[in-house]
Amino acid sequence: MNTVSPIILPDALNKGIALQPLSSNSLLVNDHDLSLLLKIIEQDGIQLSPENPSDLPGSIPNHLIAAALDYLYAHHQELNSITLSSELIHRLPDNQLIQTITQDSKALNLRAGLYQNRILWHWANNDHFPAEIWTENEHGVKHPIRQQQPSGVVYERYDYQNDVTISFRTIDPEHDLGLFHQWMNQPRVAEFWEMAQSRSELQEYLTTLLDSGKTWPLIGSFNGKPFGYFEVYWAMEDRIAPYYDCQPWDRGFHLLVGNPEFLGPRFSSSWTKSITHFLYLDDPRTARLVGEPRADNKRLLKLLTPAGWSFVKEFDFPHKRSALVNGYRRSFFQEVRL
Template sequence: MNPTDTSTEDTLDLQLPEEFVALFRGAGNDAGRAAEHGPSDLLDRLADWGPGVTTAGVLRLMPVDLARDTALVARWMNDPVVAAYWELAGPPSVTEEHLRAQLAGDGRSVPCVGTLDGAPMSYWEIYRADLDPLARYCPVRPHDTGVHVLIGDEADRGRGLGTELLRTVADLILAARPACTRVLAEPDVRNETSVAAFLGAGFRQTAVVDLPGKRAALMVRERAARGPS
């Protein structure tokens, strides 16, 4: 969900009922395995997912490095179009605090810079929707994976690039996370451009959800069912 709608600390401290957590135990990369093998297991070692090929170039999700990326992400957060929905405008320390809270957590939310042919141009948060406060407001399934995204520069907006990137990232998630059957997103319903980009990327709107701080369109991209071999 929008990081300002519920605090990152709230996301990191969410405690799920034992019977819900039990659903994960036989599925593979669950919270218990993460404690044993390292936090990256919660998202199946996102840093190792590899590239996605788009018509605009090769997309890579690079987990954030505070020293390298804070100033850039802060500049994007101060763009009025971005700030209207992310609400993280301000000095770089505001962005750094937001990023640091995720990096200091257990790996259920990973902030990334998206590069296209090596050039940084987007910011992503890939997160375990089933371990997020989003689970309090709508039905989720074990290993559902959520996406937040912003396109950094104005020149990269309004030409269909967002749709292509979202489709590619959803494909990457479903390829890298065998236990994940759905990719979720919850853009603000007022953000018609974002909602349209998700629809164009193969998501469908399944509900309108009242979340703290915003009314969200719940977007779902399901893993395509495989036919008989």
């Protein structure tokens, strides 16, 4: 492997994380405070260890090792685990990157464990989960009280497979109104969303969503440039609930890609996996995702498949013939390669 330029990673902690492969078995990862030169040993899988153990600091922050693990999993799609050397694990502040110890005392990070860890990608409410307290809404539907939706960026990840940085942020009804109005009034978008409305109508729509707490409107961006709109909803409070065995923490989303620059398989591969990943990270109680696209929207059904979604059945809403699709936490983290 030739030396390449450093990769600057999205960084919720504002640590300035950079990663640079120096050779096929040498990786430099650093932030504003610390630089680690790591050795990659390919023997019976992969082991990650320090190049010079004597140079290690007394404590190594989790985000640097997590960044190195993410790089290795992205470039070794067949791997389900990576061994961490004893010199590294003894300097980590806790065991959140170690999922199992083997019979021969090797400490393993599991792929499924790393990608359920919020340290690199989830940018809001990292450590707080409300108690499960139930309420009843104005329609007589009983459901858990939902956590308040944060503003700003909520997820950001460098996608090695597609060489893009993807992010999601909560929509701002004033700042984003022009863009939202433009997208909703595109003929190809209006065909499915049926919301080719005025700016004032759309602003009121967004404000109502944000106030309701049951639907979370997000803007998706590639490399900082907005590409699409996502509405994340709790299924129990949504119209889909009566049509399947809905559980309290099931979630779904509606979407549109408004910027035609970001149509195509490279970008769809990134956003389908990333929005799915975000929804599982956002609340670990979410074990299933649901969707109800129009039954004739075969393209969307095809796009969702690599992100672990599958077709369940067709059914009739009052206003359309729909396809019920499901994604499951367990299969996503075991099978989907980010």
